Amino acid sequence: MNLGKRFLHNRTAVATALFVLLIALAGVCAPVLAPNDPYATDILNKFADYSLQYPLGTDQLGRCVLSRLIYGIRPTLGLAMVTMFGTIGLGALLGITAGYFRGITEEVIMRLVDVMLSFPSQIMVFAVVALLGVSVQNVIIANVFIKWAWYARMIRTGVMQYRDCNFVRFSRCVGMPERFILFRHLLPSITSDLAVLASLDVGWAIINISTLSFLGLGVQAPTPEWGAMLNEAKEVLTSNPVQMIAPGAAIVTLVCCFNLMGDALRDVLDPKEVEG
């Protein structure tokens, strides 16, 4: 397939996709890969230096930092992914409904989108978490709740752009059911835009979720989430600043990777952009 070939020819796209897969795999295989138990405390051995047993040293409770990082992939990347799927799902559903059925449905949905977009996203996250209470599940709900409007608007624009195209008209003329037109014509047409936006937004979701955890509003302390780890590292900032390097660097690397992947995907999916 032409698209697959273009993807394979784009070195950045391949490399970043592989890297993300590798990280995800490491998260899944955490029990095998982690050298130590991420929850096992060893108070006598706190702030240990780099060693063979503790490749990245230990934290203020004597827990293995590397093991915690590896286990931390699960909540960090996992929650971001769940958030993105939820957002795209909800956004696509409402966006397609609005763009395709028009009329009063569209009016209602789009005015709702306008209102949602008139709040800064960060404040809405805090408001929703405040309202529902502090828990992981609520963090996801909050993130989906504030982000769906962007996707709904984008997808609606996409649908409107294609709904009067000749191939859609033809499909309708020969009597294809509406469902077929929606899922076989309109949805694939906007998939490329969606993929680019989504991969850029995964980075955003990672930062957002880790920020909430850092403030103590997301994943709670003993769980090795990267933001929560930084929250713990903050307490020992003056005595042991090294503690905050590993989780922070991990976040930056992963987010950078997703951002690069987004840019690369854009090049792959829309070759016109590159030449222009």
Next chain:
Amino acid sequence: MKRYVVRRLLMAIPLLAAVSFICFMFINLIPSNPAEVALRVQQMPVITEEAVARMEEMLGLNKPFLVRYFDWLAGCLKGDFGISYVNPARTVAGELARCLPATLQLAAASFAIVAVLSVPIGFLCAVYKDGWFDRIMRGVIFISTAMPAYWVGLLLMWGMGVKLRILPTNGSGTWRHLILPAFTVSLSYISTYIRLIRNNMLENMKQDYVLYANVRGLPQRAILVRHILKNSMHTCIVAMGMSIPQLIAGTIVVENVFSWPGLGTLCISSIFNRDYPVIQTYVLLIGVLFVVFNLLFDILQTVSDPRLRREE
């Protein structure tokens, strides 16, 4: 022109109403009874039915939903946002007024940093496109967009405060306390605007009026500054203006890192204390600011840009 402004103003009214309605809904969506929460927050030892009823009476919770909404809205318009659950002696308006100056100070300082740094850097990046400066800045921008603000804050705190001991790491008071938090807040905005100005300028360089200026033999510097930069600044100023509420809201995380006594710190502690009226009013404030600034700069853009004016 006048018609456009009026239409835009009228369009803002339903939006403001919707924003206020959502903020009001917010407190009514709490899974538990607000009166009970208020009593619990005040550490009432035994919560009796009577006490709940009295609290409901005091907070006006026993009236129908829409009546309460309009009561609340009328109160808001008069500047009365209710009382804090945690400390009934304090009004929400008083709490916000106490914390607002610190946040505004921080936001203003960040805005100044953004404006002072991003315009010249964006300009230089566009002029020396693909040169060493541009390439370095592109790298810096790329990394900085991936850095969570709180981590940048921690790094700066450690580097400037603990290691070099040249700047205080928390609290407020003097301008020296302001530097680290302001810089942290501004970092992500700086990268956004550098990119915006750079791309705008590159876009403008391809325009016919630049070619014409070159044909007339104007010196390069004059073309760059007086024509290209000036035209590129249009959208940039509008974008910056629209981002002011975002900047005010964006201080929430950084304030907590640096224990800055502003709205963000108030908001987070209110979340932990379940002081819903404070959170509600904070969200309302930011939402209204957002709508108002969008409106203001949208109109400003139309007024200042002749191309947009003609289309109307």
